[in-house]
Amino acid sequence: MSTNNGKARAIEVIEEDSGHQSSASEGSDDELNSSTLPEASMPSTSSKKKKKKRSRALKALDAMKGGKELPQDLVDVVLGKVKETGQAPQADEATVRAALEAMKIRDVIQGKAGLGGVGKKDTGGHKFWGTQPVPQLGEEAPSSDGYIEPSRPSSELRQEPYPLPKDFVWSTVDVTNDEELRELWELLSANYVEDDDEAFRFQYSMEFLRWALIPPGYYKEWHVAVRVASNKKLVAFIAGLPITLRVRDNVFKASEVNFLCVHKKLRSKRLAPVLIKEVTRQCNLKGVFQALYTSGTVLPTPVSVCKYFHRCLNVPKLVAVQFTHVPANQTLARMKLLNKVPEKLKLEKDGLREMEEKDLPEVTALYAAYMSRFGMVIQLTEEEARHQFFSGRGEGPGSWKKPREKQVIWTYVVENPQTHKITDFVSFYSLPSTIMNEPKHNVLYAAYLYYYATDVAFQHGADDDGRLKRRLEDLVGDALVIANEAKFDVFNCLTLMDNPSFLTSLRFGGGSGLLNFYLYNWRTAQLAGMTPVDGMPAGRGIGVPMI
Amino acid sequence: MPSTYVPSSRFQDAAAYLSGAPSLSKVSNSTKLEIYGLFKYLTVSHTPNSSRPGLLDFAGRAKWDAWKSVGEGYRDRVFEVEERYLQIAIELGWKEGERKEEFQTPPGTSSSQDESDDGDIWDKEDEPKGGGIGFGVTVSKISQEGEETRPDGSFHTYAVAGDTEGLKAYLESHAEAQVDTKDEYGYTALHMASDRGHIEIVKLLLDRGANSSIKDTDGFTALELAQVAEHDEVVQILDSRL
Numbered sequence: 001m002s003t004n005n006g007k008a009r010a011i012e013v014i015e016e017d018s019g020h021q022s023s024a025s026e027g028s029d030d031e032l033n034s035s036t037l038p039e040a041s042m043p044s045t046s047s048k049k050k051k052k053k054r055s056r057a058l059k060a061l062d063a064m065k066g067g068k069e070l071p072q073d074l075v076d077v078v079l080g081k082v083k084e085t086g087q088a089p090q091a092d093e094a095t096v097r098a099a100l101e102a103m104k105i106r107d108v109i110q111g112k113a114g115l116g117g118v119g120k121k122d123t124g125g126h127k128f129w130g131t132q133p134v135p136q137l138g139e140e141a142p143s144s145d146g147y148i149e150p151s152r153p154s155s156e157l158r159q160e161p162y163p164l165p166k167d168f169v170w171s172t173v174d175v176t177n178d179e180e181l182r183e184l185w186e187l188l189s190a191n192y193v194e195d196d197d198e199a200f201r202f203q204y205s206m207e208f209l210r211w212a213l214i215p216p217g218y219y220k221e222w223h224v225a226v227r228v229a230s231n232k233k234l235v236a237f238i239a240g241l242p243i244t245l246r247v248r249d250n251v252f253k254a255s256e257v258n259f260l261c262v263h264k265k266l267r268s269k270r271l272a273p274v275l276i277k278e279v280t281r282q283c284n285l286k287g288v289f290q291a292l293y294t295s296g297t298v299l300p301t302p303v304s305v306c307k308y309f310h311r312c313l314n315v316p317k318l319v320a321v322q323f324t325h326v327p328a329n330q331t332l333a334r335m336k337l338l339n340k341v342p343e344k345l346k347l348e349k350d351g352l353r354e355m356e357e358k359d360l361p362e363v364t365a366l367y368a369a370y371m372s373r374f375g376m377v378i379q380l381t382e383e384e385a386r387h388q389f390f391s392g393r394g395e396g397p398g399s400w401k402k403p404r405e406k407q408v409i410w411t412y413v414v415e416n417p418q419t420h421k422i423t424d425f426v427s428f429y430s431l432p433s434t435i436m437n438e439p440k441h442n443v444l445y446a447a448y449l450y451y452y453a454t455d456v457a458f459q460h461g462a463d464d465d466g467r468l469k470r471r472l473e474d475l476v477g478d479a480l481v482i483a484n485e486a487k488f489d490v491f492n493c494l495t496l497m498d499n500p501s502f503l504t505s506l507r508f509g510g511g512s513g514l515l516n517f518y519l520y521n522w523r524t525a526q527l528a529g530m531t532p533v534d535g536m537p538a539g540r541g542i543g544v545p546m547i
Numbered sequence: 548m549p550s551t552y553v554p555s556s557r558f559q560d561a562a563a564y565l566s567g568a569p570s571l572s573k574v575s576n577s578t579k580l581e582i583y584g585l586f587k588y589l590t591v592s593h594t595p596n597s598s599r600p601g602l603l604d605f606a607g608r609a610k611w612d613a614w615k616s617v618g619e620g621y622r623d624r625v626f627e628v629e630e631r632y633l634q635i636a637i638e639l640g641w642k643e644g645e646r647k648e649e650f651q652t653p654p655g656t657s658s659s660q661d662e663s664d665d666g667d668i669w670d671k672e673d674e675p676k677g678g679g680i681g682f683g684v685t686v687s688k689i690s691q692e693g694e695e696t697r698p699d700g701s702f703h704t705y706a707v708a709g710d711t712e713g714l715k716a717y718l719e720s721h722a723e724a725q726v727d728t729k730d731e732y733g734y735t736a737l738h739m740a741s742d743r744g745h746i747e748i749v750k751l752l753l754d755r756g757a758n759s760s761i762k763d764t765d766g767f768t769a770l771e772l773a774q775v776a777e778h779d780e781v782v783q784i785l786d787s788r789l
Contacts, residue, residue: 095600095601095604095607098600098604098606098607192683193683193684193685193686194686195685195686195687195688199688200686200688201686202683202684202686238682257682258682258683259682259683260682260683261683293682294682294683294684294685295682295683295685296684296685296686308685308687310687310688310689312689316775316776316777318689319776320777322688323688323689324688324689325689325691326742326743328696328697328707329697329730329732330732331734331738331739331742331763331765331767331772331775331776332742332772332775332776333742333765333767333771333772333775333776334763334765336775337765431684433686492687509689509690510689510690511687511688511689511690512687512688512689512690513685513686513687513688514685514687515684515685546683546684547684
């Protein structure tokens with residue numbers, strides 16, 4: 001993993017130097033009315049003498065956006081930082097240059113790729129993003145958080161949809177209608193996100209899509225679709241989901257934008273930018289002017305980046321389908337032994353059981369308290385918590401050993417046997433992938449760690465003396481046991497929340513995928529994801545495990 | 548040893564082609580590394596003269612490893628190396644007799660060359676390539692980066708890689724080689740070949756008298772390793788020779 005750390009450090013260095021981080025903010029804002037939100041303010045040097053006074057690194061970034069060669073300034077800055085941290089005392093200019101080139105840092109800055117060239121081509125190019133209220137690449141961190149463009153009254157909003165290419169029409173997908181849900185499922189199953197080697201493609205189930213797309217307060221207008229005018233075939237989709245988002249000290253209504261998908265044969269029609277504009281317009285019409293979204297692609301401008309980690313459960317299958325490989329100095333049999341998941345639950349004696357509806361008030365409160373420790377989180381009402389943790393549990397009887405019909409989300413609580421207080425909860429969801437071009441196996445069954453919380457976090461000093469880490473190892477370790485019993489092949493998570501603390505001890509391995517987090521029409525300084533930021537430990541900036 | 552190879556005009560043409568081949572941007576890194584290793588073998592020396600680059604320099608390290616493995620795989624069979632290089636060039640669209648400009652730097656040695664190739668792909672936004680675009684989560688799998696590799700050129704390396712010819716050549720040139728020698732991890736070559744499902748190597752080792760009852764550090768015999776890994780044919784072979 002050392003090479004990954006190397007990359008991460010170098011990137012962090014660039015970001016740190018491109019502006020002075022500031023955590024200054026406007027203070028708590030109980031009013032969710034967007035008209036009361038603050039406007040972001042930029043450091044005075046950049047607003048008054050924007051063109052004259054720019055940092056050296058920023059100049060280097062600019063130079064890079066045009067040129068082929070890595071600018072000397074950038075290499076110098078990185079080399080200085082590498083020396084300063086003492087991580088690689090022998091590093092010289094040539095190694096730094098080679099390392100940056102290997103990372104394809106120029107492509108990252110230009111938005112063509114994620115770190116190491118991993119990541120997809122971008123959505124409509126940065127020409128499009130240059131017109132949007134998002135922080136532009138190379139911009140300094142704001143001196144205070146806030147919106148980029150003020151919210152507008154409905155009378156000033158565009159009332160008619162954006163024009164589509166000839167032969168296409170706007171539509172929506174009603175996911176409560178089985179037939180339309182199936183259409184959406186078919187579109188996504190054949191055309192949604194794949195890995196870089198085109199070996200795996202997400203295969204959300206119909207149950208999952210229905211669960212994910214109709215949280216309390218959803219708007220059907222935010223399930224934006226494009227159909228072929230002549231035969232009404234569904235060819236593109238984007239969804240917005242209403243959320244209440246807290247970013248550092250500000251709380252506001254926002255839209256979680258997800259499931260952007262364009263049919264493979266229509267990728268040349270440049271539908272993605274118009275889908276984004278149309279869903280934005282629909283959100284604006286409901287008085288929502290901010291959005292949260294994620295992508296494997298680097299766009300202007302990530303507020304954080306997290307890395308995927310994977311815990312292998314069914315080792316022989318994962319090797320057979322080339323999800324993983326046997327290291328040169330191991331055998332498959334040994335790898336199986338090393339990854340063997342215990343059969344017994346660690347917290348069963350402490351009262352671990354499946355969550356029930358009656359637990360909702362306590363789970364909601366525990367969630368709120370635990371999540372207050374992170375930089376960016378979604379606030380949940382009890383109704384929303386019911387949706388997130390309970391409504392996707394499927395139908396019919398089940399036990400921790402046997403999933404229910406149509407189960408998409410698994411949630412477990414720990415109920416103290418003496419006090420009957422809910423002290424912990426942990427949840428994960430099911431998101432299989434289609435395995436392409438592999439005769440023996442068609443589907444990779446993957447569980448994704450979702451939300452969790454433990455009251456150990458509120459005990460004095462628990463974070464520093466390792467109590468929190470040990471409790472999470474037990475709690476997430478039990479989630480692994482349950483996922484293994486439920487016949488999942490692999491258990492995945494991102495480097496967010498407290499995840500970095502237990503990845504090694506629970507035998508998660510680093511993944512090839514990165515996930516960039518973005519805010520639309522909101523400025524804030526970088527949040528800690530895969531690397532620490534300004535004293536904020538890795539993971540703690542981000543409390544939003546996306547679906 | 549330094550290269551005594553004099554580049555043939557075919558090789559020069561192929562190298563000139565590969566240095567700017569558009570198809571190069573689509574090949575896997577391992578193929579790019581192989582091309583690099585073959586090129587360095589032919590034009591500089593059989594194995595790298597420098598020490599292995601440090602951890603920070605992952606590209607340099609991978610290139611160094613690729614070069615070294617070519618040198619140790621082919622040893623002094625220069626013409627096989629050239630053949631392999633030409634074969635890759637042909638697979639990537641080079642036609643014999645075709646030549647582009649003059650002899651250039653090889654692919655892989657100049658990263659600005661690499662990058663402009665890659666850039667071309669990423670710039671073609673209209674190309675309907677697989678891989679979903681846009682918002683949502685990302686598909687990821689276990690990354691291979693930063694993993695420990697075996698010391699190259701050892702007897703066991705051939706068994707792991709499934710290189711039957713390499714193993715044969717090794718046994719012929721090392722009269723003292725014991726087929727049942729354990730590596731530093733406690734595996735015999737038969738253990739590794741059985742685990743990986745390399746049928747020909749398993750047969751070869753058994754023919755040379757390999758002992759199939761030896762257990763590895765976890766207590767598994769070669770047969771058990773093949774069973775766990777579901778290499779049915781290897782299981783049959785081991786079973787029949789017990």
